[in-house]
Amino acid sequence: ADCLTMKEIVSLKRRILDEIHENGIKIYSLPECDSDEDEDYKVQVQQLKDSIPFAVIGANAMVEVAGKKIRGRQYPWGIVDIENPDHCDFIKLRTMLITHMQDLQEVTHDLHYENFRSQRLSTAGRGGAVGGGGGAGAIAAAASPGGAAIDATEQKLLEKDAELRRMQEMLARMQEQMKQQSTTNLAANF
Numbered sequence: 085a086d087c088l089t090m091k092e093i094v095s096l097k098r099r100i101l102d103e104i105h106e107n108g109i110k111i112y113s114l115p116e117c118d119s120d121e122d123e124d125y126k127v128q129v130q131q132l133k134d135s136i137p138f139a140v141i142g143a144n145a146m147v148e149v150a151g152k153k154i155r156g157r158q159y160p161w162g163i164v165d166i167e168n169p170d171h172c173d174f175i176k177l178r179t180m181l182i183t184h185m186q187d188l189q190e191v192t193h194d195l196h197y198e199n200f201r202s203q204r205l206s207t208a209g210r211g212g213a214v215g216g217g218g219g220a221g222a223i224a225a226a227a228s229p230g231g232a233a234i235d236a237t238e239q240k241l242l243e244k245d246a247e248l249r250r251m252q253e254m255l256a257r258m259q260e261q262m263k264q265q266s267t268t269n270l271a272a273n274f
Contacts, residue, residue, distance in 0.1 A: 101137065140173055143164070201241060
């Protein structure tokens with residue numbers, strides 16, 4: 085986003101959305117607002133929807149501007165502040181992730197993970213090897229009486245569920261840190 089004009093960014097975003105639509109790619113859609121939601125929240129969600137795909141600029145350094153440290157990039161012609169909405173969509177992306185992370189997690193779990201899980205279970209139920217590996221262990225498990233293949237499948241699913249819970253907890257901690265950092269940054273700006 086730091087090498088394009090605003091007109092070029094709008095054109096590029098439109099082209100990206102057209103290609104996503106033409107190729108049938110499903111992307112995360114922000115949930116619709118309820119009628120009883122706060123008007124400011126509705127406006128914020130609509131602004132986020134209008135900004136997709138986000139044009140962001142990455143910066144891993146703090147730059148000093150007028151005695152104030154900002155996260156940005158310094159170029160010979162000026163400084164790009166990644167937290168300035170006139171420069172890029174970083175703030176909008178961060179806001180979307182912070183405010184809609186739970187919905188994003190639920191959509192990911194309910195739609196993608198459950199589809200994967202049911203597909204794997206149906207494959208195991210037809211005598212297919214779980215994990216795509218095959219081999220002697222899978223053959224022995226499928227052939228053994230008492231449904232050892234289902235036990236092995238269930239064990240793998242339990243392990244994956246535990247891993248998913250750990251990842252969700254880690255994500256929740258990161259989200260809380262981002263929220264605290266955002267609050268600190270907002271307080272510093274006022």
